[in-house]
Amino acid sequence: MKMIRNRLAVQLQRHVLPKSMSTNAAAAAAPAEASAISEFRTAVTNPGEHSALQVAKFYTIPAEQKKQIFAGGGLPKQYEQQIKTFTEACLMVRNPALEVLDYIKKADLSKPVVRYVLYGENGTGKTLTMAHVLHYGAVNDFLLVHVPWAPNWMKRPKEASNAAGQEGMIDLPFDAAAWLVHFKGQNSKLLQRLELKTSKEYVWSKRESTPAGSTLLELVEHGIARIKYASETTAALISEIKLLSTAGKCKVMVAIDGFNAFFHPVTRIFSDNKQRVTPDKITLTHPFLNITSYDWTNGVCILSVDKIAMTEGHMDSYMPRYLLGTEGFEHLDPFVPIHVENYSDKEFHSYINYYLDRHWINKTPKGFEEQLKFMSNKNPYSLMQLVRAL
Structure with missing residues (x-):
């Protein structure tokens, strides 16, 4: 079994574009069929509007929203690298x-x-x-x-x-403190609009305190500026969020x-x-x-x-x-x-079409997709590893 996988891996590498391939050369690669593009992409970028009609299709997260939500983490490292390479943040709409x-x-x-x-x-x-x-x-x-x-x-x-x-x-x-920075980056605009206030005074030391009625942003900024109290500030923030949420x-x-x-x-x-x-x-x-x-x-x-x-x-x-x-x-x-399970056949096929459209792999010969399916067992991470740059 190991020898079969190694042989298939060698064959696979012949069809994955090398890391050194120039942008112009990649652009010269054969484009995917227009019909295939319509199969694996959706123009619906609002996740609230996604339904069974978009299953197995990729949607693009606007760059500004991606920066707001994931600047502090939340996407796998290899996926982040893929975003930089393809200059777009695409997520597949899946049933889970x-x-x-x-x-x-x-x-x-x-x-x-x-x-x-x-x-x-x-x-x-x-x-x-x-x-x-x-x-x-x-x-x-x-x-x-x-x-x-x-x-x-x-x-x-x-x-x-x-x-x-x-x-x-x-x-x-x-x-x-790093988590407080992440929280602030994700929520600062909403916090400014809602003007949420603390319910009580928080005393950090004899000389430092956050008075009752301070905004949550002021509380967060205190924890970021005074790293010594960042953990206590996080606990206070979580406690206030629960109270504010329950109060509507x-x-x-x-x-x-x-x-x-x-x-x-x-x-x-x-x-x-x-x-x-x-x-x-x-x-x-x-x-x-x-x-x-x-x-x-x-x-x-x-x-x-x-x-x-x-x-x-x-x-x-x-x-x-x-x-x-x-x-x-x-x-x-x-x-x-x-x-959350491995890709379905439809999701797997959509994934391959996405890489064809990005000119990351060459137009597949007969049986190539089946080789990838066998080697990855349709596991998303394994498949991403197989088609990564050499």
Whole structure:
């Protein structure tokens, strides 16, 4: 089997344009048929208008919206590289995203918040499904509370230190400040328009405080400017958002990729006694567990669980019950599971047509598409890896 795959890989490389190929040479490659273009693209760029008619078709996220929503993360690195190469941010409309969007549109937001959990094998597109839903939230005036990849805090924090005044707790001040910058970038225009205010005074030290009635932007800017208090500011911000949302002052979309990282037995962060700390000892964990509980209204939670979100070890199953463990499962129960699967034949064919249209691969000879299908098993990430630049 390995020899067959290697042979097919060699054949495949003959039809993928090399990285050194010039723009002019790429433009000279045979264009895809016009009929194929109509099959894999849609002019409907508003995710709220997507339906079964657009399934397996690519839509383009306007550059300004892409910058607003994803400047701080939320798209896979290789996908970001593809966006730079093709000078457009295209997402495929897929059924899991449409299912979540349909639930959100029909939801009664006056009821306790509903949690939607994306799950599936590695590389099936959970992150891009979340990106599609985030785009909907941004253009429909949801306040976004988005964590692009929670495992980064548990595996490779920028800096870890003992939390002041919280014995046994570990603070991640630079990660908290980076998240506040991301939150501000996604929501600054909406926050300015809504003029949301804090409900109480927050005292940070003998000389520093944020008075009651301050805007949420002022609260956020304090945490960014005073990194020492970034984690405390994040906790205060999340608490205020829940109160404001429940009071009907705003509607909130929580999106956390790799949510099960909050429930792994250990992190890669060490305490003073050289012992690995558990996620519940990280100050950043608690605000995001707080906002994913069901004790508030006027919001939705879209969470993903992933095998690679775990700190270490081989995960035997991608099912939510297995990845969340007892504590995580009980925290979310009840939730709505959304299974993200490999490409269907129609989606796979659309993907190939997109690369033909971008002149990234040459016009395929007979059997070429079947070779790609066999080698990738129609897994989105595996397919992207196979057709990457040599």
